[in-house]
Amino acid sequence: AQTVTQSQPEMSVQEAETVTLSCTYDTSESDYYLFWYKQPPSRQMILVIRQEAYKQQNATENRFSVNFQKAAKSFSLKISDSQLGDAAMYFCAYRNTLEYGNKLVFGAGTILRVKS
């Protein structure tokens, strides 16, 4: 079974600075998708960014970018110019393209605190 590991339970960043959240995963598949979801205190789950394993170019969405290292099975999220609204729990998730139902497997999450 695939597993997703987020080794940083909590991270802190100063407003306007850059922070990187780590994620590693375990799979024997070659084609899959990876996602980062944000969960603010409202509890709403919000998609931040997604990456297809076959695409070598790292995905970018405004201030959010990923560093996808397929051989190392690593998928880190970089947040540039951090804002107070970025404070949230961040979940890394994996989806296998071949598995029936293409289910999402989540990591344990990283709490990000933003200091003003």
Next chain:
Amino acid sequence: NAGVTQTPKFQVLKTGQSMTLQCAQDMNHEYMSWYRQDPGMGLRLIHYSVGAGITDQGEVPNGYNVSRSTTEDFPLRLLSAAPSQTSVYFCASRTRGVGTEAFFGQGTRLTVV
């Protein structure tokens, strides 16, 4: 656009009681799922459905039942609530396709005493 609607938002149950968490989506999504979120464990899949009339078990299905009689609705039933089922429950839906975004409801915080 309502998206994914879960009811109730909060619930307290006594051990042994049964209840149904409601989930409805208005986006005509084929796929729907139920997750539970516990501290330090992320979200874990309880049950999922790839279309009306089709359901399957996820990672932690024990103590829960689901059915999918329509595309829009995917209720989760707790048969006999236990304190171990105290958690935050999320319903999600998405279109068919492996890279598609899963849209989540606001969650239900359930406490079993």
